[in-house]
Amino acid sequence: MSGKAAGSVLLAALLAVPFVVQSEFWLSFWLLVLMFAFLGQSWNVLGGYGGQFSFGHALFFGGGAFGTAILQVRHGINAYLAGAIAITLTAMVGALLGYLVFRYRLRGAYFALVTLAFAEVARVLIASFEYTGGGFGMLVPLARGAANFQFDDRRIFYLIAWTLVAGGCLIALWLENSRFGAQLIAVRENEDGAQALGVDPVRTKVLAIALSAAMAATVGVFYVQNFLFVDSQIAFGPGMSIEALLVAIIGGVGTAFGPLIGAVVLHALGELAKQITGNAPGLNLVLYGLLLIAALRFLPSGFVSAFGRRPKASPGAVDA
Template sequence: MKKSPILITLALVVFAIFPLVVKDQYYMHIAILILYYALVSQAWNILSGYSGQFSFGHAAFFGTGAYTSSILFTKLGMSPWIGLIIGAVIAAVIGLFIGYLSFRFKLRGVFFSLGTLAFAEILRIIIQNFDVFNKTLGVLIPYKPDPLMFQFSSRTTYYYIILIFAIAVTALVYYISRSKLGYNLVAIRENEDAAQSLGVNTYKNKMIAIAISASLTAIGGTFYAQYMLFIEPATTFSNDVSINILLPAIIGGAGTVLGPIVGSLIIIPIGELTTTWFGNFVGVNLMAYGVILILVMLYLPEGIVGWFQNKFGKKKSAKKNKDSSISGGEEVGTLKN
């Protein structure tokens, strides 16, 4: 009997009853951030973890979702639930545009990474220079609790919403990882030229991956805006945003379903608690992230989940091969007798 379904069910039960057990609002806030970063990092994982197209510019998609829903809400009174969908579509279009410029002209590796970084910076500069986006002042979202307007009086409601989002995206990643698309993306990551020579349409698969990744990241941006009730270019389009999005996946294990979740469970509490304990020391949370990242890169280059899978997966495989060889030897002995 496989243990994975049992562990997943247990984890879901723990997440579901967490607000019923923990009443402290600060710890509730940390739990929301864990799920939120698991969501956006999972979205990054689709493009960069599975297909190997390492993006340093996912802030472009995140900011697009945050600003689209916020501007439509504050300027036109449109529900952020609708803005969430519109923002996801716009982000997907932007992702396809970036993908066309990058993949059509065969930008790979560091060149693709720098291209995504540059595009996020371009969007940040555009936002800072147009009145419709309030330039550098940002957007202050008026708080009037109304479920139809994606605003709630309790953090518990925000918690369950982001929990549903995170579960849905993780389920999607699980499905992709076991679909033809997932296998094609992994083949592209391992050796794109070889995959193409075997008939994989690398351009098409990468375009699908970047569109899905961008739209899901934009959904995370909308949630962030409605939860924080204030956004500005520095907190939505900056390099820090892109780094915070990719860190959980790298630490947990890029290219694995559970990697972004495990990474978020580790680095978000550490970052929040170090900021609380050493509030006078500016940037201490970033120092903590840096130390964790260095340790992971040195000792667990494939991430925590990747290391776990390799170690125990190889043991199971070796045991299975040993049992097969023993069984085969017995059969040969029987035939000889």
Template sequence: MGGRQTRGWLWLAAGITVLIALPLLVKSSFAIDIFIRILLFAFIGVAWNLMGGYAKQLSLGHAAYFGLGAYTSTILQIDFGVSPWIGMIAGGVVAMLASLPIGWLCFRLRGPYFTIATIATAQALMLIFLKFRDLAWGAEGTTIPNLGNAPLMMQFEAKSSYYYVALGLLALGLAITYKIEKSWMGYYLVAIGEDEDAAEAIGVNAPKIKRDIYLISSFLTALAGTFYTQYIYFIDPATAFNFNVSIEAALVSIVGGIGTLWGPVIGTVLLETTSALLQSWLGSSVGGIQLTVYSLILMAVILWRPTGLMGVATEAYQRHIRRRAVRA
């Protein structure tokens, strides 16, 4: 057991070293952009996975918190000159506060009704921000003032700097997930995900646990919204509250393996890399090709490997361990 743990830490250290050195070795701006998208959507998937994976509460409304984080930091920056680093935290707090009434309403429902309710809240927020012309620039949106190389305002000349910010966010999300997974809260979440009524019967306060994990998940998602807005230098309701954000967060987790630490990361690497390459190779000639491939991958996973790629890797590792035990 000790040897396996040591090897695991060595592999983790090697992976971290590769990730840190990657922008120094890869000079292509297009490749760095793909890496940033992978890290960002892996982080969003990790945030979603806390709610949709461990607790199995299929939320498709996380775009609401993505957008709230983006708008909060942008309004503070443009109207009051507040650094996006501070606005990022403020956006997370706003998203957490918004998740309280949203969760109070949506958690009264279960199954597909809960999912539909979360979609409705995200779409309602988008419509509200479309009408806020004076405060939130309405449907036209606005551009972020380009200050050049201004690290204190989260603006950098080199894309590699954005890469390291996204890497830091992903590391934060994974650390929080690992901490929760190994705590009593993680066990309660799994119990709620398996059978909420049975969990409550043995004393688990399911409403409180779901509320608390929803707060954490919404906070992390809002951080991603701030980063994305600063990265593309533009914000409007259609971008900030884009339904595709919610879909991709769920999709990468399902393909990678819901309720696992590394599932969203593995799913994002597969899907985002595939999407980027297909768009660059066939995007101009075959429209929507990446969506077709997404659907095929998702159907294949659901039909043959419902546990996702992490489930496949776990089963292969267990077979390897059993063979070694038999030989020994």
């Protein structure tokens, strides 16, 4: 069975969860898995297909989360509009950041560290001003109803998250089969070569980071609607950045279903560890770290590659 077939089956199976699972706990668990799968897909668009490893994807998640929270709480804007504005603004921030960084052809470790530094600056700044909730965070007032993008029934949130994940996989498949995706992969494999063939590397990467930022911001918006709370540590802290790259890398970088498989594997194991160790703080992250190390050593193409056929867009498969 190829990685794509396995991923599709998994995705289809996950659609059944809200109709089968009765426990509130497990529904929330799978909801979270889907959210991280989509966050990982957003990382994958830039990191997997674009080859730009971000260590600060929390910046974009937090941009969406705080953007929509601030607009709703401080300015009384409707949840849908606030979310749309937050996503658009974050995409613009991503494009601007990308332009600044890619203009100087910074990549590899430089790019990773700059994104991390930006996320840290955002975290400290957000925690410093009353307007952005300060150290306490932002609480979106409870007002159940579809008009406010707040649903009593968590299953509706679940179905929205599932739709997002399915959409994310479609975006990835589109990248694998479209002109833009081919250009992006070409830039990843050989920037000079791609440029010689007429691809504008800066423009290509800026578009990729804008798309990636918009996707991550969407998760942030969704997170706020679901939990009605966010603070600077959750939104911009290193945990979210690590989560984003971890699910993509463990699942399979640059593959359409890698982030989904990674999110399921990672959180299933994390939850198992929690059940066994009795929820010791930090221990599930220790496990994630060990998994990352082991995956890089033994499965450098991710869990997807465990399903036989080498994924089409894996590094080295495309010669630019």
